[in-house]
Amino acid sequence: MTTPVLRVDLVIEARWIVPVEPAEMVLENHAVVVNDGRIIDLLPQNDAATLYSARCHKRLDQHVLLPGLVNLHTHAAMSLLRGLADDLPLMDWLQQHVWPAEARHVSEQFVHDGTLLACAEMLRGGITCFNDMYFFPRAAADAALASGIRAAIGLITVDFPSNYATDADDYLAKGLAVRDQLLDEPLLSFCLAPHAPYTVSERNFARVLTLAEQIELPIHLHLHETVQELNDSVKRFGVRPIERLHRMGLLSPALIAVHTVHLDAHEIELLAQHGCSVAHCPSSNLKLASGIAPITELSAKGVNIGLGSDSAASNNRLDLFQEMRLAALLAKEQSGRADAINAHRVLHMATLGGARALGLDANIGSISVGKSADLCAVSMNDIALAPCYDPVSHLTYAVGREHVSEVWVAGRIRVEDGQLVEIDETGLIKLALLWQNKIRP
Incomplete structure (x- = not known):
């Protein structure tokens, strides 16, 4: 009997996933499944392809996915x-x-x-x-x-x-x-x-x-x-x-x-x-x-x-x-x-x-089923990060914020391909310069 495919908002496949809970775990070639802003599954990519159909499918083949x-x-x-x-x-x-x-x-x-x-x-x-x-x-x-x-x-x-x-x-x-x-x-x-x-x-x-x-x-x-x-x-x-x-x-x-x-x-x-x-x-x-x-x-x-x-x-x-x-x-x-x-x-x-x-650990802080999909993807496709033997070591000692490629808050994308979504960076820089001229001693 064929298992029915569940339609969901988002499936993110990543080379590595560091869920933080359980401690010191690193998952390879897994997927995070998100619906209505929440994580509903964390499973191998092959299983995700069988069980879920996503409105948005993000493949991060050279990335680490971690909690925001x-x-x-x-x-x-x-x-x-x-x-x-x-x-x-x-x-x-x-x-x-x-x-x-x-x-x-x-x-x-x-x-x-x-x-x-x-x-x-x-x-x-x-x-x-x-x-x-x-x-x-x-x-x-x-x-x-x-x-x-x-x-x-x-x-x-x-x-x-x-x-x-x-x-x-x-x-x-x-x-x-x-x-x-x-x-x-x-x-x-x-x-x-x-x-x-x-x-x-x-x-x-x-x-x-x-x-x-x-x-x-x-x-x-x-x-x-x-x-x-x-x-x-x-x-x-x-x-x-x-x-x-x-x-x-x-x-x-x-x-x-x-x-x-x-x-x-x-x-x-x-x-x-x-x-x-x-x-x-x-x-x-x-x-x-x-x-x-x-x-x-x-x-x-x-x-x-x-x-x-x-x-x-x-x-x-x-x-x-x-x-x-x-x-x-x-x-x-x-x-x-x-x-x-x-x-x-x-x-x-x-x-x-x-x-x-903050008393928010039941909702954020790890990639766990039931929690909000507050997520951060880091690209390891950079000469400064090669080779990568241990992705968590790299996150602490080698990665810079310039390597952040995607960010989701409650399942909604806020950074895509390293660029802010729905935020006018040029306008913010101009705003900061206006304040600089007011504040300058």
Whole structure:
């Protein structure tokens, strides 16, 4: 008896498929079957040809297909400040240059346009989801939706006024209103985003914690980024920031701790015991001379780790292939062990680790039946990538974002043959130049 052929939206055949789940698996000559934006099958190509008829059939004979990358920490709109004030320590960079520029220029239009620019850059580099923290979150959300990328929109909170809000109560009220307006958008999720322990009071942290528990949102904040941050906390509060957060009850599986560069053994243990996640941002940490996060020790304790680019103002690229390579190499140097963090582990950080931190791992982060078809294809047909003995090794140590050929978000193609679909690159470059002329000192 002949098995009936099922009509589906998309079948992608690839030379290699790296599903991320199960761990360290590489499938050869397999196919991913997509219908209504979701993965419905993962099977050998010959079986796919027998069982499915596709409206769109993509053959990627010299490619690796992997889950879309998850950028666990960025300030997308700050792409308009790329290169504005380089080669400075963090606090000088913030206080003397970035914050004054933001005070002069940040508006709904700035955030919308800067986020559009960032979304285009991220999609071109295989990033299908980003976790944002910035002012005017509605403008960022609208830009993400227009770009067709998945986004976790941070509802920022700080104690000082800005062009967006007057005080912490105003920040939270406006942020929650945005969440209520956009709650039904399938490509959007939300995080509470208190900026850092040095910019948020205990009263306002308490409000954030209550809200996080009531509406079940992650809490996304900068933590233990610099030695100065730690010293200032000890002088002001008598304890280091992680201990302060611990006493306030903020350490939990909901916490996404960004940077965590300077940790002692007790602090690593606290993060592990409370199920916290870490957003590791190696390029930004190096550029601002903040240090190197101890991800080998964090990983050994079972802490969930994702990768972040930070902003284009402090990186200056929104490029997770660069972050994967740096994360692996720095872990080897810091630990003195070449096998400290292997290529598969780093790829997990860039995909499922980020998804898990955001509470999205049931939907994205791996190529698994039932999950959204957020996918990235990398072409290995390049002299710089030949020969290829191990595709996952290449993804970590050899591939660049220029090798990304196709990107799908929820089954919809966003990059095809290396070119953005439905995004006007020339128009975005002109828009960036207009902002450059406004911002230029």
